[in-house]
Amino acid sequence: MTARDAPxxxxxxxxxxxxxxxxxxxALDALDMDVxxxxxxxxxxxxxxxxxxxxxxxxxxxxxxxxxxxxxxxxPDELRRQRRVGIAFQDASLLPWRTVEGNIRLSLELxxxxxxxxxxxxxxxxxxxxGFERARPGQLSGGMRQRVAIARALATEPDVLLLDEPFGAxxxxxxxxxxxxxxxxxxxxxxxxxxxxxxxxEAVYLADTVLVMSPRPGRIVxxxxxxxxxxxxxxxxxxxxxxxxxxxxxxxxxxxxxxxxT
Numbered sequence: 001m002t003a004r005d006a007p008x009x010x011x012x013x014x015x016x017x018x019x020x021x022x023x024x025x026x027a028l029d030a031l032d033m034d035v036x037x038x039x040x041x042x043x044x045x046x047x048x049x050x051x052x053x054x055x056x057x058x059x060x061x062x063x064x065x066x067x068x069x070x071x072x073x074x075x076p077d078e079l080r081r082q083r084r085v086g087i088a089f090q091d092a093s094l095l096p097w098r099t100v101e102g103n104i105r106l107s108l109e110l111x112x113x114x115x116x117x118x119x120x121x122x123x124x125x126x127x128x129x130x131g132f133e134r135a136r137p138g139q140l141s142g143g144m145r146q147r148v149a150i151a152r153a154l155a156t157e158p159d160v161l162l163l164d165e166p167f168g169a170x171x172x173x174x175x176x177x178x179x180x181x182x183x184x185x186x187x188x189x190x191x192x193x194x195x196x197x198x199x200x201x202e203a204v205y206l207a208d209t210v211l212v213m214s215p216r217p218g219r220i221v222x223x224x225x226x227x228x229x230x231x232x233x234x235x236x237x238x239x240x241x242x243x244x245x246x247x248x249x250x251x252x253x254x255x256x257x258x259x260x261x262t
Contacts, residue, residue, distance in 0.1 A: 008160060008192040009035035009058060014067035015217070016053055027053045029217035031067070035160075040186055040193045042203035045213030046253065051196045054218070055164050058194065059087050071160055079159065083111045086153030086191075090165040092145040094137040094152075100124065101133045103148050107155035123151040126185055143167075143174040147181065154189065163195045167202070176234065179205055183232055200253075204245045205232060212252040222252040 014031040017024065027050040035041045043051050056062040058069055060076035071079050079085050086107075094103045104120050113119065124133055127147040137145055146166055153161060163182075167175045179202060186193055186206075197203050203210045204226055212222040226245060228236055236242050 008037040008039070008072060009033070009194065010070045011054070011058070012068050012070075014054070014057065014064040014069060016050065016057065016062070017065045026217035028064075029219055031219050033211055033220055035192055035194050036208075037192055038190045039209065040195070040207045042195045042197055042207035042210045043213065044197055044200065044203050044210060044249065044253070045218060046215050047198070049213045049216050050218030051213060052164050055162050055194065055196050058160075059085055059162050061087075083107070083156045084159045086156065086158035086161045088146070088149045088153045088161075088163050088166045090168045092137070092142075092149040094145055094148055096137050099134045099136055100129055100140070100148050103137070104151045104155055107152050111156050113156075119155065123155055126154070126188065127151045128181060141174075142170050143178055146170070146178060150182070150185065154185070154191065159192060161191045161193045163193065165196055165198065168198065175199075175202070180234065182206065187231060200246055200249050201237060203249065204228075204242060205237060210245075210249055212249060224248055224252065 011031055011033045014028055015026070016028040017026050019025065031050075031054060033043075043054065045051055053062060057064055058071070058076055060080035069076050071085070074082075076085070095106065098106070101120050101124065104123050105114060108114055108116050108119060124130060127150060129144065129147055129151070132140065132144065137148070140148070150166065167178050170178065183206060195203070195206060207226055210224045210226060211220050212224065213219065214221045224245065228241065
């Protein structure tokens with residue numbers, strides 16, 4: 001097994017149960033999944049199936065009721081305390097009084113690298129925001145704010161990048177452009193990446209592997225490898241192979257049920 005094949009993220013038998021409004025909720029049950037070192041995995045499933053809950057537990061922001069999560073030889077809590085995990089959510093959550101540079105620098109300040117101007121400049125270049133270094137979030141488009149959020153998540157050179165619907169609120173054209181930029185960023189850094197998305201085309205276009213989840217309580221019901229060559233380009237989305245993968249994932253999400261004889 002090569003280092004790239006070894007699981008950087010290993011989720012084993014994870015369940016997450018809680019009470020909400022006096023009702024017992026089983027968000028996840030017997031969730032098993034691997035994300036290989038340097039790989040890009042997309043997690044997809046119906047609304048409310050526990051995708052974001054799983055990602056938050058991998059980030060150390062929530063904890064499983066049962067089972068275990070390991071990232072390399074560390075727990076999510078240990079990785080988070082060491083600032084070795086980067087996270088970007090659908091809401092960019094930028095500090096409105098800080099510039100692009102200032103928001104990116106925030107991650108470095110938390111690890112004592114606030115004066116690393118070269119690192120900030122490199123990240124501004126990486127996400128294509130040259131010329132906007134001193135702009136504040138209110139002066140940026142939604143797509144540009146998401147680029148800042150991704151740059152901030154990458155600032156500490158994390159072992160793992162976790163993305164929870166980072167482009168979900170954007171229009172289709174902007175989303176496609178940011179998909180291309182995310183691919184370029186990932187190819188430049190090869191950071192182990194887990195993406196939660198509702199978009200089947202986005203999952204296929206970006207990922208090496210797509211993991212399909214069941215309705216709540218969520219668990220993995222199918223693993224679909226994506227054999228598209230890299231680097232990828234938008235023309236691939238018009239190929240027969242791409243559409244075959246879309247159909248395979250759609251069938252896993254909505255299996256055809258045989259009518260019960262009467």
